[in-house]
Amino acid sequence: MIRCFLQAASILYQVEKRPVVVLAAAMLTIVPVLPAELWLMKELINRIQGWNPSLSSYPILTAAAWLAALMLVNNIGLGVPIPMALTRINEIGALEHQRLVLEKTSRLPLQSVEAPSVKDIRERALLVSLHEVYSTGLQWIQQLIQAALLVSILLAFGQWIPLAAVIGATVLLSIVTGKSVRSLEKLSRSQTPDQRLMDHYAGLMTGKEAAKEIRLFGHAPELEKRWRGLYERQSRDRRTAVRVSELRKLGPELLLALLSGLLLALLVLLPGARTFTAGDFAVLFMTMSMLLAKLPDIVRTGGSFQKLYMRWEDFRTYLELEEDASEENAGRAEACGRSAAGGGLRLSDVSFRYPGVDRKALDGIRMTIPPGCRAALVGENGSGKSTLVKLLAGFYQPSEGGIDWGGLPASGLELDREPERARNVKLAAVFQDFSQLHVRLRENVALGQLAELHNDPAIEAALRSAGYRKSGLDTQLGTAFGGIEPSGGEWQKIATARALMRDADFVFFDEPTAALDPQAEREAFELFMKVTEGKSALLVTHRLGAAKQADLVFVLRQGKLVEQGTHEELMRMNGEYSRMYRTQASWYSGD
Numbered sequence: 001m002i003r004c005f006l007q008a009a010s011i012l013y014q015v016e017k018r019p020v021v022v023l024a025a026a027m028l029t030i031v032p033v034l035p036a037e038l039w040l041m042k043e044l045i046n047r048i049q050g051w052n053p054s055l056s057s058y059p060i061l062t063a064a065a066w067l068a069a070l071m072l073v074n075n076i077g078l079g080v081p082i083p084m085a086l087t088r089i090n091e092i093g094a095l096e097h098q099r100l101v102l103e104k105t106s107r108l109p110l111q112s113v114e115a116p117s118v119k120d121i122r123e124r125a126l127l128v129s130l131h132e133v134y135s136t137g138l139q140w141i142q143q144l145i146q147a148a149l150l151v152s153i154l155l156a157f158g159q160w161i162p163l164a165a166v167i168g169a170t171v172l173l174s175i176v177t178g179k180s181v182r183s184l185e186k187l188s189r190s191q192t193p194d195q196r197l198m199d200h201y202a203g204l205m206t207g208k209e210a211a212k213e214i215r216l217f218g219h220a221p222e223l224e225k226r227w228r229g230l231y232e233r234q235s236r237d238r239r240t241a242v243r244v245s246e247l248r249k250l251g252p253e254l255l256l257a258l259l260s261g262l263l264l265a266l267l268v269l270l271p272g273a274r275t276f277t278a279g280d281f282a283v284l285f286m287t288m289s290m291l292l293a294k295l296p297d298i299v300r301t302g303g304s305f306q307k308l309y310m311r312w313e314d315f316r317t318y319l320e321l322e323e324d325a326s327e328e329n330a331g332r333a334e335a336c337g338r339s340a341a342g343g344g345l346r347l348s349d350v351s352f353r354y355p356g357v358d359r360k361a362l363d364g365i366r367m368t369i370p371p372g373c374r375a376a377l378v379g380e381n382g383s384g385k386s387t388l389v390k391l392l393a394g395f396y397q398p399s400e401g402g403i404d405w406g407g408l409p410a411s412g413l414e415l416d417r418e419p420e421r422a423r424n425v426k427l428a429a430v431f432q433d434f435s436q437l438h439v440r441l442r443e444n445v446a447l448g449q450l451a452e453l454h455n456d457p458a459i460e461a462a463l464r465s466a467g468y469r470k471s472g473l474d475t476q477l478g479t480a481f482g483g484i485e486p487s488g489g490e491w492q493k494i495a496t497a498r499a500l501m502r503d504a505d506f507v508f509f510d511e512p513t514a515a516l517d518p519q520a521e522r523e524a525f526e527l528f529m530k531v532t533e534g535k536s537a538l539l540v541t542h543r544l545g546a547a548k549q550a551d552l553v554f555v556l557r558q559g560k561l562v563e564q565g566t567h568e569e570l571m572r573m574n575g576e577y578s579r580m581y582r583t584q585a586s587w588y589s590g591d
């Protein structure tokens, strides 16, 4: 737990030193004020008791003045810096925490990012608050030191027997509280997947993407029923866990309360009480009542810190997840150079299995796309086309086999060893589920190449080539942010323009034409042929009329490469491709 506090403090300190130091200094400054107040109180009472009109009142006034000054420091002097430092730490903590999680997510292999177990850890990691870990830790340290000082005052009066009883009851309460906190947090951990499912249902019911289908098919009542079912189950489990933990705490709490009442009531009967002055009694009484009030607070703060510590463990686990060995995937396409344009692409016995899935999504794929060759990848739904593109783009690493770009191996390990050489291929892609970035049009096209962000002629040329006709590079896109809403086809053209801006050596088009009308789709395909001229390219398509014009066609079925060759060769083979082609042709010709 100490390491967790120190780690949070160190992260915050690296972001901004001042509030971290101010808060620690202010909270620890208060600590000696308490025993000093008690000592002055004792002095004051003893001086008042020993005073008579023949004596000077100066000693009484001095003690009273010191007491007042300390109270001022305690109540007002630190009343400004503490809330100010807390506010700032809250701000920087939230920002840094988000940044760390986002940065880590962007460095994880895509298959990890998508894995349910990793999603659960991420959800939990997002619950952590650096600010809470630091401030609660400090508060706990402060309370523990104060309690230690109060204990030493009581020991100075020789009161070790009542002390031992009270501390014993507190330790018991701490153990029980710790157990309760752990079981509640474990429950919260186990509920994370259900919580994600609830969020998914809520998103479906409120989000724009699914709204049409939800309304048309009348899914809302069933979704709401499922959401409510999960909610009620979670709530029932939580209520049961809280009841059990509260009942568990009842005994030690009762014991501590009884001891507290008894000790205060019988203070005068404590050993050595007869020799005490009025000031001694006052201090003893105040010290004892302060300690008795503080002990349950210390237990509570300790419980809160334990909860934070468990969340911190999840946060650390997330930050320590194994990263993509192949450099930063998201940045890989960006970081690639150009000189291997002539190298082509070779896959040697590539297999891939999604985490937690037994069946291979790709099985023993062996294929070559020579330099300057435009290939088409076809296959039925679920045959593995998108998976293959994600592997080629470097988002996933093959489970077996390797991928070479013009003789430069691109597997994760090799990339790690030879990052400079492996960067020699510059990739661009337009995906089936391309991003609809709700930013300005120019940013949509050039966000990945900030140097070009204000190169209007280049952005306009890319948009024109992609067939996007509307003007206004500074137009905000997305109605959610007060902008215009491009149609599905327009979004697709913007995504194509984004790929064109890259001037890549190898271009993937993973069926980005689904949103287009037949005419636009044909234009998009012609565009694909135009912009990939002289480059290696791969087009994933269901439209075999488009595949026909590619230099090479690869046919996937159930994760295996079953045919490859030119359109004419595959037609002559009279196999899978020719069957698919004839089916589509008959559909269009109406046979």
Ligand SMILES: Nc1ncnc2c1ncn2[C@@H]1O[C@H](COP(=O)(O)OP(=O)(O)OP(=O)(O)O)[C@@H](O)[C@H]1O
Pocket (backbone or CB within 6 Å): 114, 354, 355, 357, 361, 379, 380, 381, 382, 383, 384, 385, 386, 387, 388
């Ligand atoms: N994230 C994932 N996790 C687990 N299995 C997946 C994942 N994505 C795809 N699959 C499975 O991998 C197989 C290949 O899917 P893929 O999306 O690559 O097929 P596809 O040929 O692109 O299909 P479509 O033509 O429908 O887009 C399918 O069985 C699919 O269920």
